[in-house]
Amino acid sequence: MRTTKWSTLFLCFCGATTASLMAQDTRNVTEPITPKVCAVLRAPLKSAADGPVIGDTADDQNAESSRETTTLQTALLNCTKGQAVELTLGPNPSFNAFLLEPITLPASVSIIIDGGVTVYGSRDPSRYQDNSDHAQGAICGTVGEYQVDRGCLPLFTLRTDNGIYGYGVIDGQGNRTILSGDNQGISWWDMAFKKKNSSNEQASPKIINAGVAGAFASNVVLHKITIRNPPFHTVGFGGNGFTVWGVKVQAPWTMPNSDGFDIHGSNITIYDTTVAIGDQDIAISTNNIDTSNITVRKFRGYNKGGITILAGGDSHLTSNLLFEDLLFTGSLPSVVGTTVNGVTEATLTQPPYSLQSYAQALPTSTGDLKAMQITTNISSGTGSKPGNTISNVTFQSVCVQDIVRPINIVPLAPFKSTDNLPAIAGVVFRDVHVLPPTAQFPKTNKGVPVTPAAAGGYGFFLQADPSRNYYNDITLDNVVFDDATQGQTSLAEITAIGTAFTTVNNVYPPILNNLNNQAAANAAGPTLNLDSNFYATATSVSDPSLAYACPAKPPFVTGELYVTLGRTLPLGEPTSLPTATINAGGSVTLNAVVQPIMSQSTFFNPKGYNAQPGLLAVGSPALTNPVEFYEGDVLVGTAKLSANGTLATLAIRHLKPGTHVFTARYPADAYYDATAFGSVTVVVSDWPRSHPVCGPSGDAGCPVPVGR
Secondary structure, eight states: OOOOOHHHHHHOOOSOOOSOOOSSSOSOOOOOOOOEEEEEEEOOBOEETTEESSOOSHHHHHHHHHHHHHHHHHHHHTSOTTEEEEEEOOSSTTOOEEEEOOEEOOTTOEEEEOTTOEEEEOSOGGGGBOOSGGGTTOOTTOEESOOTTOSBOOSEEEOBSOEEESSOEEEOOTTSBOOSSTTTTSBHHHHHHHTTTSSOEEOOOOSEEESBTTBOEEEEEEESOEEEOOSSOOEEEEEEEEEEESOEEEOOTTOTTOOSEEEEEEEEEEEEEEEEOSSOSEEEOOTTSOEEEEEEEEEEEESSSOEEEEOOSSSOEEEEEEEEEEEEEOOOSOOOOSOBTTBOHHHHTSTTTOOSSGGGGOHHHHTTOEEEEEEOOOOOOSSOOOOOEEEEEEEEEEEEESOSEEEEEOOOTTOOTTSOOOEEEEEEEEEEEEOOOOTTSBOEETTEEOSSOOBOOEEEEEEOBGGGTBOEEEEEEEEEEOBTTTTBOOEEEEEEESEEEEEEEEEESGGGGOOSSOOOOOTTSOEEEEESOEEEEOOSOOOGGGSOOOOSSOOSEEEEEEEEESSSOOSSSOOOBSEEEEOTTOOEEEEEEEEESSOSOOEEETTGGGOSSOEEEOOOOOOOSOEEEEETTEEEEEEOOBTTTTEEEEEEOSOOSEEEEEEEEEOOOSSOOOEEEEEEEEEEOOOOTTOTTOOSTTSTTSOOOOOO
């Protein structure tokens, strides 16, 4: 049986990775190093569960955001190239928030957002208005006959040698009401529902954009930050050289248009990243340039749209893509014990809602869930369209659960008979294990969960156009849809039209080796819709016990641990060390950043997607327990999560000589399982023995700690 240490890797964020990630990205990619600090800005605001604590009028908000934005933009302009402005906690750590309007980073200058700090985006659309030709007349904060991604500047614009680093949070406040314009009084997310089922598009800002309107970006880094509650798409990149490392993206599970990453270009690495949002986790397109040499590794998607390759209506190439060590799940941590738009949990469990789980509030949306897909991103329009070429794409070491279409290759619609179809060749699925569905993935009858409740089944969709001599070229290498304990399959439907198959090593169920003809009625197995398929080679092995090994349950908490020097808030000092070296008797501070996978915002729209009882955009409950810190098996202390609810710190004083290895743990609560994470090493020298009166390292009159 194939084995993996995947679950251990997910829970252990163990310091810097020094080996390069040799894959499709042609660069020598290692973990980014936080730049030196040129200026430190302390947080001027406190925050509450729903945002910064400040007057709620447009005048109150705009006066504050304008002042803070000017201060930060000035600091960035005065920063030496290769350095960064650090946003840190205030003198009183309860001051933990900034409120900003759109910011453009100068070339070769970056931003560091410290753990415990939240940067909130303005809620006033007028502050984001894009008056350039690129806007094409679109008005930010409205819905109209616009092209996508027009009318609004992003909160952060990155271009050349820019980065955003640190363990802090960027919150776009997509869940909160906007403060001006035609849609004043409704939220950015309400706008997404407002334009649903129409030909209109919303003008809403991205959180981060690098490379717009042909001005492509280069050498951009996102490191460790959390980005939550985007008003619209979260991160956009177009250009050459993009590194995403240890980043978390969060929005309620079904919030439309909250894409995690929209990328095109070349030499892109996304590593150790978690996305829990309501649209594509990662959308890859050409957008009128070739897109190639992309590596996505150690990726966790709690998702609706998964990793999506878009077959756009242009003639450019998409090639050399590797997606490895992936988890996708549509499961939720639990029922959130809170009030949703004035409706209590107790009410939601009674008629007419009768919810047994939040997943049941999403019956028409669960049909949209995908994990790995190739589809189109063009409108029907008029005139002929070219077809691009997608080749050399590999998905390997993948676990999927509660996603209705784990594999979905349907790149045709809305191409017309006069268009040149996209060409898809060399797409490989290797070591893919689709686990049996849980009760959170309900079987539905026309969008309504069946009674009594039953788990749903999966669909496998590959659709080309053999009438035009257009085929998908697909390899299945150890792909298993299974319930191994019962010898059954959870694969309920297969559509395969115009597919050239290669199956090697092992596939399950056995029907995956025989999709080349329209099959007879198959009452005991999946529903089949087959036409014009053939096999280059087919394996004779069909054994679910050979499936790629997956963890029993995905974690719904992320945790990272880093160390800072001394026992006070560092300013302008390294803030994300995996290791430290100090003198005997010195002190360090252990910093644990712990948070739910998903945003804690929950949003209920009674008319959303015409669902009954409505569309519930699911957020996560807050974490309530203190974090535990260990040296080996010995508990050395606990600390409550403070600041924005993500940071717990513990000062370790008067350390004795030797090597000290610390880890952390979030203990189980009513919603989440226990989660162990992190490993930091502190090496303590036995010098200076000649200074017995010295207190913690760095005190007046005492030697300064030795370097990193």
